[in-house]
Amino acid sequence: MSKENVIQSLRGMNDLTNEQSKLFTYFCENAAKIVKNYGFEYIETPILEKTSLFKRSVGESSDIVNKEMYQFIDKGENDVCLRPEGTAGVVRSFIQNKLDRAGGVKKWFYYGPMFRYEKPQKGRLREFHQFGVEVFGISSVYEDANIIMMLKEILDFFKIGHKIQLNSLGCKECMPPYKEKLIKHLNSFKDELCEDCNKRIETNPIRVLDCKVEKCQNLLKDAPKITDNLCSSCNTDFEKLKEILDFNEIEYEINTNLVRGLDYYSKTAFEFVSDEIGAQSAIAGGGRYDRLIEFLGGRETPGIGFAIGIERLLELVKMKEEQEDIYYVGALNEQALNQVVKVANLKRKTNKTFVEYSSRGFGKHFTLAEKNNANIVILIGEDELKTNTVYMKNIKTKEEKKVKVEEL
């Protein structure tokens, strides 16, 4: 038998249990509630997809596709991978179900695991969870503002401090000439830039702008900025977006080096960052991807969305005080156990309810109730059985009473 320790999860892949799992479900449920008010519906797409889907959408020059994919050949000789992000699968589903041909607007949200073979560290996992949204069929810049404000509403609900960074990545008219200009500029001090930057000048020059090496950042100070090189349509939209955000008193900063690590964006790009979570400061990111649907074979349809990295913000999520009563039901003698189960199931129709299957003394039941965070204790003994009542005590207010079972 192999000596390998099987009781150890893979590196960068964690269980979600105890406090973390409570926060996780609390986050997803409440974020879902918020986005449903904006007209979003739930979508679930497979975790495994064709590798080519991500190569074509996220882009072959991106680190995600190039270095970080959990990619393998399955038993049917198909080249597949665990999804590194959610947008590509949702777009695939949109096109596969011919919704691009149906016209109209589609708004979806999703949450689930994503996989990137990165070097694990705080806030950077190999399996992590995203809560994301995608909107199809709206080109108005008001939707860009709406999406940013919705994301802000989610983070505000959980009291998560953040800053908004904003950029425009132009379109097929203004991005190519800007890239040429940038390449020309970068080539003038190419030898001083790091190895990665040198590769990127060839494959994806705008990614040079967000190089993390300090020396490169210093050299890039005089680089041409995309926002100074937008075509008139992109410029009008970007100005309008800022105007709508200003009107709604949403604070943001323009970061012309914000290029995003995925190739499908055009026009609006944004990231929400926090300085409370360590080096991996991006809690959410997104933007417009008006060319992606057509690029993947669908009919030209505008798209925009974002994804939140759930693990990164879990430690910042503040749970609102539970308002609802939690019940604990127990028996004071063996004969009362059947009645206890019946009463507990009655209470479960309206409240979270714990039930204890062994008969115990008064004091022990209260200890168990507190262990389960219950605030209302229901106990049934000989007296209560005879009169078809229960003994009920509210631990916080100390109020005690007898209640008829039919009144529960």
Ligand code: HAM
């Ligand atoms: P992304 O910026 O690659 O965008 O990821 C979104 C968020 O996922 C990040 O801001 C971060 O919080 C979290 N995240 C990314 N990698 C990791 C990791 N290794 N460990 C923990 N958390 C991580 C996207 O994925 C796009 N699909 C967003 C989008 C949706 N754009 C349009 N629609």
